[in-house]
Amino acid sequence: MSSTEQDLQRGSATIASIAAELGVSIPTVSKVLNGRADVAPATRAKIEEALERHRYKRRNRGPTTAGPPLIDLAFHELDSAWCIEIIRGVEAAARVAGVGVVLSELGGEHRPQQAWLDAVLARRPLGVILVLSNLGQAQRHQLESRSIPFVVFDTAGEPPTGVPTVGSNNWSGGLAATRHLVELGHRRIAVISGPADVLCSRARIDGFRSAHEEAGLTVDPALVRHGDFYVDGGYEHGMQMLSLPDPPTAIFAGSDMQALGVLRAARELGLEVPHDLSVVGYDDLPLARWVGPALTTVNQPLLDMATTATTMLLELARGEDPPLRRVELATELVVRESTAPPPEPKDR
Amino acid sequence: MSSTEQDLQRGSATIASIAAELGVSIPTVSKVLNGRADVAPATRAKIEEALERHRYKRRNRGPTTAGPPLIDLAFHELDSAWCIEIIRGVEAAARVAGVGVVLSELGGEHRPQQAWLDAVLARRPLGVILVLSNLGQAQRHQLESRSIPFVVFDTAGEPPTGVPTVGSNNWSGGLAATRHLVELGHRRIAVISGPADVLCSRARIDGFRSAHEEAGLTVDPALVRHGDFYVDGGYEHGMQMLSLPDPPTAIFAGSDMQALGVLRAARELGLEVPHDLSVVGYDDLPLARWVGPALTTVNQPLLDMATTATTMLLELARGEDPPLRRVELATELVVRESTAPPPEPKDR
Numbered sequence: 001m002s003s004t005e006q007d008l009q010r011g012s013a014t015i016a017s018i019a020a021e022l023g024v025s026i027p028t029v030s031k032v033l034n035g036r037a038d039v040a041p042a043t044r045a046k047i048e049e050a051l052e053r054h055r056y057k058r059r060n061r062g063p064t065t066a067g068p069p070l071i072d073l074a075f076h077e078l079d080s081a082w083c084i085e086i087i088r089g090v091e092a093a094a095r096v097a098g099v100g101v102v103l104s105e106l107g108g109e110h111r112p113q114q115a116w117l118d119a120v121l122a123r124r125p126l127g128v129i130l131v132l133s134n135l136g137q138a139q140r141h142q143l144e145s146r147s148i149p150f151v152v153f154d155t156a157g158e159p160p161t162g163v164p165t166v167g168s169n170n171w172s173g174g175l176a177a178t179r180h181l182v183e184l185g186h187r188r189i190a191v192i193s194g195p196a197d198v199l200c201s202r203a204r205i206d207g208f209r210s211a212h213e214e215a216g217l218t219v220d221p222a223l224v225r226h227g228d229f230y231v232d233g234g235y236e237h238g239m240q241m242l243s244l245p246d247p248p249t250a251i252f253a254g255s256d257m258q259a260l261g262v263l264r265a266a267r268e269l270g271l272e273v274p275h276d277l278s279v280v281g282y283d284d285l286p287l288a289r290w291v292g293p294a295l296t297t298v299n300q301p302l303l304d305m306a307t308t309a310t311t312m313l314l315e316l317a318r319g320e321d322p323p324l325r326r327v328e329l330a331t332e333l334v335v336r337e338s339t340a341p342p343p344e345p346k347d348r
Numbered sequence: 349m350s351s352t353e354q355d356l357q358r359g360s361a362t363i364a365s366i367a368a369e370l371g372v373s374i375p376t377v378s379k380v381l382n383g384r385a386d387v388a389p390a391t392r393a394k395i396e397e398a399l400e401r402h403r404y405k406r407r408n409r410g411p412t413t414a415g416p417p418l419i420d421l422a423f424h425e426l427d428s429a430w431c432i433e434i435i436r437g438v439e440a441a442a443r444v445a446g447v448g449v450v451l452s453e454l455g456g457e458h459r460p461q462q463a464w465l466d467a468v469l470a471r472r473p474l475g476v477i478l479v480l481s482n483l484g485q486a487q488r489h490q491l492e493s494r495s496i497p498f499v500v501f502d503t504a505g506e507p508p509t510g511v512p513t514v515g516s517n518n519w520s521g522g523l524a525a526t527r528h529l530v531e532l533g534h535r536r537i538a539v540i541s542g543p544a545d546v547l548c549s550r551a552r553i554d555g556f557r558s559a560h561e562e563a564g565l566t567v568d569p570a571l572v573r574h575g576d577f578y579v580d581g582g583y584e585h586g587m588q589m590l591s592l593p594d595p596p597t598a599i600f601a602g603s604d605m606q607a608l609g610v611l612r613a614a615r616e617l618g619l620e621v622p623h624d625l626s627v628v629g630y631d632d633l634p635l636a637r638w639v640g641p642a643l644t645t646v647n648q649p650l651l652d653m654a655t656t657a658t659t660m661l662l663e664l665a666r667g668e669d670p671p672l673r674r675v676e677l678a679t680e681l682v683v684r685e686s687t688a689p690p691p692e693p694k695d696r
Contacts, residue, residue: 035415067383067471070450078436080634081429088426091453100467102418103451105439119448123415231638260638267640286428290579290608292615292640 013054022046033058033146035122051145052138058147070100070125071313074112076133078105079230080257081285082302086131086153089306097314099126110197111136121146126317129153129309132198134163149316151309155199164316164325166309170200173298173331174207174252177280180296180333181250182215185341186278190223190248192237192258201226201254204282208252223248227258234261242269242277249342250278256285259295259338274340284334293337301329361402370394381406381494383470399493400486406495415448418473419661422452422460424481427578428605429633430650434479434501437654445662447474458545459484469494474665477501477657480546482511497664499657503547512664512673514657518548521646521679522555522600525628528644528681529598530563533689534626538571538596540585540606549574549602552630556600571596575606582609590617590625597690598626604633607643611686622688632682641685649677 019026024043031039032047073090075083094101106112110133117139120128128150143150152165159165181189191208194201212219227233234253241248242265253259259281263273271277273293281288281297288295308327315322367374372391379387380395421438423431442449454460458481465487468476476498491498500513507513529537539556542549560567575581582601589596590613601607607629611621619625621641629636629645636643656675663670
C-alpha cells in the first residue's frame with residue numbers, strides 16, 4: 001500500500017461507510033463500537049477488522065455512561081504494598097477530578113485478556129491506566145477507535161512510539177545504588193533484578209554495569225540474577241549466591257520485598273546485615289524504614305508517578321495534548337542501616 | 349405515630365404519591381432517585397426527606413448503567429498491605445461474576461462523606477462494600493430507597509440490626525494470642541489495640557482480659573493501650589511501655605504493621621526478640637513470615653472474608669436472601685519466631 005493510499009484511508013472511514021462496505025446496518029457497527037454484547041461474534045469480528053483496517057477513530061465519545069465518569073486502572077498482578085501506593089495516588093487524583101476508579105487485575109499477564117478489554121469497551125471509561133502491562137496492537141487500536149486514551153505506568157516492554165508512559169529513571173537508580181556500594185569498598189556486588197522481559201529490570205542492570213565500569217571493576221555473571229519482584233525470589237537467589245564459594249559482600253535487590261527475602265536468607269545463614277553483608281532495596285515502600293535493619297533503598301516516587309499518570313490521562317481524555325507524553329520521574333538513593341563497608345577478608 | 353400509621357407508610361408511597369405531596373413533577377422525583385445533578389438543592393433535600401419519611405423503597409433498580417455492572421468498594425483509608433488482601437479478594441470474586449469494582453478511599457473517615465454517596469447513587473452499582481466504615485442512618489436510607497444493598501467488612505462500630513456484616517472472630521484472636529503468651533510463662537503482658545471506638549479493638553482486648561482471668565492473672569491498666577493500626581503507633585507505645593520501671597515481657601500488637609513498630613522499638617532499646625521480649629502480631633499479612641524475626645501472629649483470613657462479602661453482596665443484589673447476614677470467619681494463631689518464654693529475672 002502506498003503512503004497516499006494510507007493517508008486516504010486513515011480516518012476517512014465513517015460508521016456509514018463501514019456498514020455499507022460490510023453489508024451490515026449502521027446500528028450494528030454502532031453497537032460494536034459501544035461494546036454491546038448483542039452482535040453475533042462473526043459479525044463483530046468482521047466489523048472490528050474493518051475498524052482496524054480503516055484506522056477508524058470516533059470523533060466524539062458519544063453518550064457517556066450514567067453517573068460520574070470512570071477511569072480504569074489495571075494491574076498485571078495485585079500484590080504487595082507496591083500496588084497500594086499506586087492505587088492511592090490514582091484514586092486521590094481521580095477523586096479531586098470527580099472521577100471514579102475501576103480497579104482490575106490481569107491475572108499476572110503483562111498483556112490484558114480480551115475479556116477485560118471487552119468490559120472496558122462496554123464501560124466506556126474516560127481512559128485507562130495500565131500498570132506494568134502493555135496492549136497488543138489490535139487491543140490498542142480497539143481503544144483508539146473508541147477514542148479511549150491510555151497511559152502505561154512503568155513500562156514492562158518497549159512501548160511503541162506515541163504510547164504515553166509514566167515511569168521512573170531505573171537506570172539512574174541502578175547506577176546510584178551500585179555506586180554507593182562501590183564507594184563503601186565493595187568489589188563483589190550481586191544484583192537480583194526483575195524478569196528479563198521487563199524493561200525496567202534491564203535498565204537497572206545496565207546502571208549496575210555502568211557503575212562497575214566507571215570504577216574499573218568487572219561484573220561477575222554469576223552474580224547477575226533475574227527473579228520476580230517478590231520476597232521468595234530474593235530469598236532463593238540470596239541463598240544461592242551467599243552459598244557460593246566466593247559469595248558477594250553486597251546484594252542490590254530489585255524491590256524492597258525482594259530485599260526482605262535477602263535479609264531472611266542472610267539470617268538463616270548466620271550473616272549479620274550490614275556487618276557481613278550489605279543489602280540495597282528498590283522502591284522505598286513505607287515498610288523499608290521499619291524492617292530490621294532499616295533498608296538502604298532507591299526511592300521510586302510511586303505516589304507522584306500515579307498522580308502524573310492520572311493527570312496525563314485526564315488531559316488526553318479532554319482532547320488536550322499533554323506537554324509531555326513520556327515522563328520519567330527521578331529516583332533517589334536513601335541510605336539507612338542495611339549498608340556498610342565490606343567485612344575484612346579475615347572476618348569471612 | 350402509632351404502629352398502624354407506620355405500617356401504612358412503610359413502603360406504600362410511590363414516586364407519583366411523593367411528587368403529588370410535594371407539588372413537584374414525577375420526573376423530578378425520578379431524577380433524585382437516579383442521582384442526577386440537575387435538580388435544585390432545596391428541591392432535592394425536600395424529596396430526600398420525603399423518601400426517608402415514607403421509607404420509600406424502589407421495587408426494581410430501573411435502567412442499569414451502560415456497560416458491565418459495578419460494585420463499589422470503599423476503604424476508610426488505603427494503606428498498608430492489609431488493604432491489598434481485601435482488594436484482591438473482592439476483585440477476584442467480582443471478576444468471576446463479570447462485575448467491575450470501583451475503589452474509593454473515604455479519607456480516613458469511618459463515615460462516608462455525602463459527596464462520595466452522591467457519586468454512588470449516580471453510578472447505581474449493584475451494591476456497596478464498606479471496609480471499616482459504617483453509614484449514617486440517612487445515608488443508609490438513601491441506599492435502601494434506591495435498592496442498592498451494602499455489606500460492612502470488619503465492623504468499625506456497633507452495626508444496626510439488619511446490616512449485613514463480614515468479619516472475623518476478634519475476641520477469639522485476642523484470647524488465643526494471650527493464652528499462648530501465658531502458656532510460655534509470661535506474667536506481664538501488654539496489649540496495643542486499635543482505636544477504642546473500633547469494635548474489633550474492644551473485642552480483642554476482651555479476649556486478652558479473658559485469658560488473664562482464666563489463668564488467675566491481673567491485667568495492669570498501664571499495659572493496655574489504644575493506638576492506630578499503623579507502624580508508628582506500635583513504635584511509640586512500644587517505646588513508652590518498654591521504658592517503664594517494670595516493663596512487659598511480651599506485647600500483643602493490634603496488627604502486623606504495629607508489631608513491626610514494636611520490633612523497631614525493641615531494637616533501638618537493645619532488646620532481642622524473642623529472648624528479651626515476645627511480640628505477637630495480628631492479621632498474618634504475607635510479610636509476617638519474612639520479617640526478622642518472623643512474626644507469631646493471629647491469622648485473619650482476609651481473602652476469604654473479602655470473597656464472602658462479595659458473594660453476599662451479589663446475592664443481596666439479585667434479591668436473594670443470603671443464608672447468613674452476619675458472618676464471622678475463624679481466626680487462628682500462627683506461631684513463628686517472635687515468641688519464647690520470658691527471660692529469667694536475672695537477665696533483665
